[in-house]
Amino acid sequence: MSQGFKDARILMYSHDTFGLGHIRRCMTIANHLVETFQGAHVLIISGATIAGAFDYRSRVDYVKIPSVIKLRNGDYTSMDEHINLEETLEMRQAIIRQTAESFQPDIFIVDKEPLGLRREVEDTLVYLKSRGTLLVLGLRDVMDAPHLLDAEWRRNDVMAKIDQLYDHVWVYGPPDFHDPLTGLDVPPSLRRKMTFVGFLQRKAWTSRATSLPKQRGDYILVTTGGGGDGYELVRDVVNAYQSDPSLTEKALIVLGPYMPGEQRDMLKQAAASHDCLEVIEFDNRMEDLIANARAIVAMGGYNTYCEILSFDKPALIIPRTVPRQEQLIRAMRATELGLVAMLHPDQSSDGLRLSAAIKELLLRDPPSVTAPDYRLEGLPNLSAIVQEWLEGQRTDYLSIVES
Secondary structure (H helix, E strand, O other): OEOOOOOOEEEEEEOOOOOOHHHHHHHHHHHHHHHHEOOOEEEEEEOOOOHHHOOOOOOEEEEEOOOEEEOOOOOEEEOOOOOOHHHHHHHHHHHHHHHHHHHOOOEEEEEOOOOOHHHOOHHHHHHHHHOOOEEEEEEEOOOOOHHHHHHHHHOOOHHHHHHHHOOEEEEEOOOOOOOOOOOOOOOHHHHOOEEEOOOOOOOOOOOOOOOOOOOOOOOEEEEOOOOOOOHHHHHHHHHHHHHOOOOOOOEEEEOOOOOOHHHHHHHHHHHHOOOOEEEEOOOOOHHHHHHOOOEEEEOOOHHHHHHHHHOOOOEEEOOOOOOOOHHHHHHHHHHHOOOOEEOOHHHHOOHHHHHHHHHHHHHOOOHHHHOOOOOOOHHHHHHHHHHHHHHHHHHHHHHHHHO
């Protein structure tokens, strides 16, 4: 642990309109930074409805902004039906700016959305840049299909604004996995700001006595992430077990907190008739469930890959294909490299086909065997960047004081 930087302040922004990926990625980074820099403080601005359900390390806190939900067609709606979307966005923007003014961060890390949801972070970026805050954009390894991302960013001239406002762009993946801006016209000046830090390693919460699943024994973990679009995956897994009596490996299914209640009830009822299936709604320490699983069946968001690699688990990925193609692109690339096995969602509704894929998964070697060159270096790499910048700031400050 670095002994310096006792007063360092790091602000993070996670727009969180669908699923848990953004807040969980920010929490992973925040927890690592306070463990690395003694006395540093991290504050996460989040729109996740369950931001308070997670365990944060000491000196990590969060500010909850009003929630906005992303629909499957890509549109947004306010979580509170009594407040329209525009009013909600105005409140979010005001809270973000006020938080930045009060917290006065040394570093501001924005997750995935360069200008925030509907540009709600843009004026805060301009303000913080004027006072010398280090501005960092963090991008996951895969953003979306190039033509879709290009169209989305062109509407608000996002590429130019990233180049103008940000000091660093961190890509949370290795350079030989996938370039999130592939197929886009990226200015050379912006390319120079990009650093592929690597995948972000996860670890189990071993400090809690109850961290191990309750005597569940060997199981396949079926996870949908937030669960808002996870119904088809769980339905297909239940169907596979019902279609093939010889599939007897126990499966622990985590529905996710955002799965609609009607879908949740249907899946619970369908799974209740099968002795091999156990269904839970949510666990705020998914790392423990993954660490103790025999294998993973998942849709394949960014965090799931980091956990598969961190805990070295064989995995079968059945990716979502709408409204973004991110999961499909990542799954295809990971399959090429031998990291995971993949079944297209058009094929997973065939119960016998999915059952065969699950049986093959149980015979599959872990990633340390199938792709031994893939390591997880993201957290130490980004903390090294933070340390270098903070040391430079401290040196600049001391030279001013001494003069």
